[in-house]
């Protein structure tokens with residue numbers, strides 16, 4: 307936790323989590339003094355994060371939006387990360403450029419998702435096995451027969467091309483294995499501990515600036531707006547705000563709505 311994939315979680319770091327879920331991970335960074343913004347498109351997840359905020363007293367900013375379209379200003383963060391949020395559920399060709407837009411020039415992107423080998427060995431139904439179940443050319447947009455939702459998986463060359471095209475330098479790709487003491491999990495039982503001790507079930511990637519080039523899909527230049535709104539005392543919590551899906555609303559209007567300075571309680 308102290309160093310997130312090599313990125314120091316020092317006090318005062320501006321962090322955005324893309325697809326925060328219950329926000330437990332960002333909350334730990336906030337507890338260490340990071341100024342965190344939690345982004346997730348699912349109101350129920352944000353409601354849980356809000357409840358945990360009340361219970362723990364750790365305050366943060368919640369923004370309801372998908373990783374593909376985050377209504378926050380350009381160049382606002384030192385670290386963007388995702389743990390099975392946008393990194394699995396958002397279209398990488400949209401969320402990776404969006405992460406690049408949100409980061410400062412020397413910012414870092416760190417994310418965790420399923421490994422390529424785990425994906426290739428996953429049957430349509432059931433546990434990850436020891437045989438290849440699908441061609442690598444089938445990677446990208448995936449809908450499992452018995453599950454709701456769309457996952458996104460890229461091969462390593464595809465990730466590298468996309469990240470370079472979005473202006474990132476690739477620092478590390480880390481295989482995550484189960485430890486010797488690992489036991490079968492009731493909820494995440496899609497892979498056995500024995501499998502995950504021998505093959506990487508997850509991959510963690512660390513990508514960084516300074517950007518070699520401007521992202522190919524760079525947005526218009528940033529707006530000259532103070533950000534974060536309250537650097538002195540850290541973020542305070544805002545009501546959850548929806549990222550409107552109406553394309554007629556300009557992105558600057560959405561951003562203005564979501565970055566308005568917070569009135570004192």
Ligand SMILES: C[S@@+](CC[C@H](N)C(=O)[O-])C[C@H]1O[C@@H](n2cnc3c(N)ncnc32)[C@H](O)[C@@H]1O
Pocket residue numbers: 324325326327328329330331345346347348351371372373374389390391392395396397
């Ligand atoms: C398995 S949870 C993981 C989040 C977090 N690490 C946790 O453990 O709570 C996946 C999250 O991704 C979010 N999600 C779904 N589609 C998304 C998208 N397009 N962009 C960002 N997040 C998304 C879901 O709402 C959910 O909260």
